[in-house]
Structures are given as structure tokens and as C-alpha cells.
Amino acid sequence: MSDVLDATPYDALLLLSFGGPEGPDDVVPFLENVTRGRGIPKERLKEVGQHYFLFGGVSPINDQNRALLQALRKDFAEHGLDLPVYWGNRNWAPYLTDTLREMVRDGHRRVLVLTTSAYASYSGCRQYRENLADALDALRAEGLEPPRTDKLRHYFNHPGFLEPMIDGVVASLADLPDDVRDGAHLAFTTHSIPTAAADTSGPVEDHGDGGAYVRQHLDTARLVAEGVRARTGVDHPWQLVYQSRSGAPQIPWLEPDICDHLEERHAAGVPAVVMAPIGFVSDHMEVLYDLDTEATAKAGELGLPVRRSATVGADPRFAAAVRDLVRERAAAERGERTAPCALGALGASHDVCPVGCCPARAPRPAAAGADSPYA
Ligand SMILES: CC1=C(CCC(=O)O)c2cc3nc(cc4[nH]c(cc5[nH]c(cc1n2)c(C)c5CCC(=O)O)c(CCC(=O)O)c4C)C(CCC(=O)O)=C3C
Numbered sequence: 074m075s076d077v078l079d080a081t082p083y084d085a086l087l088l089l090s091f092g093g094p095e096g097p098d099d100v101v102p103f104l105e106n107v108t109r110g111r112g113i114p115k116e117r118l119k120e121v122g123q124h125y126f127l128f129g130g131v132s133p134i135n136d137q138n139r140a141l142l143q144a145l146r147k148d149f150a151e152h153g154l155d156l157p158v159y160w161g162n163r164n165w166a167p168y169l170t171d172t173l174r175e176m177v178r179d180g181h182r183r184v185l186v187l188t189t190s191a192y193a194s195y196s197g198c199r200q201y202r203e204n205l206a207d208a209l210d211a212l213r214a215e216g217l218e219p220p221r222t223d224k225l226r227h228y229f230n231h232p233g234f235l236e237p238m239i240d241g242v243v244a245s246l247a248d249l250p251d252d253v254r255d256g257a258h259l260a261f262t263t264h265s266i267p268t269a270a271a272d273t274s275g276p277v278e279d280h281g282d283g284g285a286y287v288r289q290h291l292d293t294a295r296l297v298a299e300g301v302r303a304r305t306g307v308d309h310p311w312q313l314v315y316q317s318r319s320g321a322p323q324i325p326w327l328e329p330d331i332c333d334h335l336e337e338r339h340a341a342g343v344p345a346v347v348m349a350p351i352g353f354v355s356d357h358m359e360v361l362y363d364l365d366t367e368a369t370a371k372a373g374e375l376g377l378p379v380r381r382s383a384t385v386g387a388d389p390r391f392a393a394a395v396r397d398l399v400r401e402r403a404a405a406e407r408g409e410r411t412a413p414c415a416l417g418a419l420g421a422s423h424d425v426c427p428v429g430c431c432p433a434r435a436p437r438p439a440a441a442g443a444d445s446p447y448a
């Protein structure tokens with residue numbers, strides 16, 4: 074008997090991502106899409122526009138998602154998982170609403186959603202769910218019956234997400250000069266968010282003290298550091314630090330920033346640092362500019378050797394992890410008992426975001442959660 078993976082009751086997977094510009098003319102409209110109603114200072118927007126122009130106005134994120142799409146389709150086909158995979162973005166073409174419309178026209182009624190964000194937080198989870206709700210509303214307004222959408226759980230602690238990052242850090246360490254390698258510290262980086270958003274991230278019982286956002290990242294960081302120690306035999310000191318801060322300066326965001334951290338490590342006599350962007354799924358613009366350009370230039374001024382390790386991108390192990398998450402969720406929806414795969418101290422996170430999970434500053438409808446207005 075050939076192995077067939079049952080995705081029932083789901084009939085399609087939607088890869089839901091951020092989106093990014095694909096040429097100079099896209100940059101300003103893209104930034105307008107991202108920042109609509111978010112209160113980002115004009116100066117910051119000009120600055121971030123320059124980051125994109127430095128790379129010809131092209132974010133690598135769309136090609137990275139095309140590669141992930143291919144990796145998922147290949148993995149599913151090779152493992153008997155008959156589930157078509159679609160791709161839509163929050164902030165740039167292919168837009169989520171257009172993709173969902175195509176999915177409905179293709180007859181899909183039960184859609185499983187994979188976001189390119191592994192952790193809890195308003196920006197990394199609920200905002201995707203709000204945009205999903207907007208898209209479902211748009212379809213309804215067009216007279217189409219919106220499909221039911223469910224979101225895959227956070228995968229920060231899935232081995233298929235961790236293992237490629239462990240490889241990445243090991244490779245970056247190997248790339249450092251021999252005389253500084255063993256003394257290198259690891260700086261695990263993620264997107265800074267307002268501390269108020271961090272403190273209310275995840276389910277209500279996790280709120281306070283950085284919330285699920287910080288706790289999940291600390292678990293990922295520890296698992297990667299342990300994986301690296303198992304491979305190299307060296308216990309590299311590590312810290313979780315932040316990057317890509319925006320917003321008004323008087324509002325507190327998570328700190329320290331990677332650049333301040335590099336300065337502090339250098340002053341403390343640390344001989345080298347590997348920057349590991351565990352907060353991101355691919356080497357997109359926040360990685361290419363904020364780490365490879367800005368933080369690397371800062372390290373250069375200090376004379377501190379640094380390397381930046383790779384994100385998971387389209388690694389086949391990540392694609393296999395997605396297949397595992399689909400299998401697990403489909404079985405759970407069918408009422409079967411499953412053993413969710415998750416490492417670390419926190420265990421597998423919830424399948425359905427509960428009421429009060431990662432609340433917005435101004436409440437808006439969100440799909441694919443316990444407070445969803447949709448079935
Ligand atoms: C947690 C988080 C993730 C990780 C989870 C996930 O991946 O979703 C993430 C990813 C990304 N963020 C991205 C780009 C931007 N984020 C911005 C602004 C903001 N991000 C925030 C948070 C996050 N962002 C926040 C709290 C803001 C402030 C405004 C607000 O409260 O909404 C801005 C506005 C300008 C600026 O201020 O930087 C831009 C252009 C891109 C695309 C990169 C590319 O093009 O390759 C990606 C993948």
C-alpha cells in the first residue's frame with residue numbers, strides 16, 4: 074500500500090506572507106500599504122524606503138516565498154499529500170483577497186493557512202488574521218461564499234524549523250577566523266515590537282513580562298544554542314536581542330538593539346559575534362539591511378568580527394515540518410488523537426487562538442480564531 078496522507082477536512086493550503094516591492098516604483102505604495110493607520114513617523118518611512126532603494130527597490134521576500142511554495146509542493150507530492158498550495162500576501166501582490174477569490178473559484182471550502190511568522194504577537198499573528206477577515210469580507214461583498222479558514226499553530230519549536238537554523242549558526246561559526254571562533258557569542262535577533270504589544274502577546278494567561286513573544290523566542294534561542302553546542306562541543310554564550318525598531322521614540326520597544334548589543338559585547342572583550350535572525354523565516358529585507366548592512370557596518374567600525382547565519386527559507390526540512398503540521402491539524406480536526414511535535418519547555422502551542430490572544434490596540438474582526446465572526 075502506498076503512503077497517502079489524509080488532509081481531510083482541508084482541501085487547500087494558503088501560504089500567507091508579508092509581501093514586498095519588486096521594483097523601485099513599488100516601494101512607496103508598498104510602504105503605504107504596510108503603514109496605513111500605524112502611526113509611523115515620516116522620517117522613519119523615508120529611511121526605510123532608502124533601504125529598499127539600496128537594493129534596486131526589490132525585496133527578496135517574494136522570490137523566497139516562490140521558492141518555499143515550490144519546496145512545499147515538491148514535499149507534498151513526494152509524500153502523498155494531495156493538497157494544492159496557494160500564495161497570498163498582506164501588503165503586496167499577489168494580494169490575499171485575490172488569492173482567496175481564486176481559491177473559492179477553484180472550489181475550495183476548507184482552507185488551512187500557513188503564515189511566514191513562527192511566533193505569537195499582534196504583528197506576527199493577529200494582524201494576519203485581521204487581514205484574512207478583511208479578505209473574507211471582500212469576497213462576501215462580491216457575492217462569493219467565503220471559505221472556512223484555519224491557521225496552523227506557531228512552529229517556533231518544531232525541529233524542522235530549528236534544525237536548519239542550527240546548521241546556519243554552525244556554518245557561521247566555521248566561517249569565523251580560527252582564533253576567535255570558540256570565544257564567539259551568539260546574538261539571536263528578532264523584530265522589536267512595542268513592549269506593550271509583547272506583554273499582551275499570546276493567550277491571556279501568558280500576558281505580562283514580555284508575554285508569549287519573548288518566551289517563545291527565548292525557547293527557540295536556547296534550543297538552537299543547545300543544538301550548536303551538541304554539534305561543536307563549545308558552549309557559546311548567547312542573548313536574545315532586537316532589530317528593526319520603528320515607531321515614535323517615546324514609546325518603549327523591546328531592547329537591546331543589535332547595534333547597541335554589538336557595542337556592549339565588544340567593550341566587554343568578546344572576540345566575535347554570530348547574529349542569528351531566529352525571528353524571521355527568510356533572509357528578507359529586515360535581514361539584508363538591518364543585519365547584513367547596518368549591524369555589519371557597525372561591527373566593522375568596532376573591529377568586531379561578525380557573521381550572520383541563515384534563516385530556514387525553503388529548506389526541505391521546513392517543508393517537511395509544514396507537512397507534519399498539516400497532518401497533525403487535519404487529524405485533530407477529524408477528532409483523532411495526535412502527538413504534536415514540539416521541542417523545548419513550552420510544548421506545542423494552541424491550534425486556535427483563544428479570545429484575547431494578542432489583542433489589537435483598536436479591536437477589529439479577525440478570522441481563524443475563537444473570536445472569529447466566521448464559521
Ligand atoms: C513582529 C514583526 C515581524 C515578524 C513576523 C512577520 O514576518 O510577519 C515583521 C516582519 C516584517 N516586516 C517587514 C517590513 C516592515 N515592517 C514595518 C513595521 C513594523 N513591523 C513590525 C513587526 C514585525 N514585522 C512592527 C511592530 C512595525 C511597526 C508598525 C506596526 O505597528 O505595524 C515596516 C514599516 C517601516 C518600518 O517602520 O520599518 C516595514 C516596511 C517585512 C518585509 C521585509 C521585506 O520587504 O523583505 C517583514 C517580513
Ligand SMILES: [Fe+2]
Pocket residue numbers: 264
Ligand atoms: Fe515589520
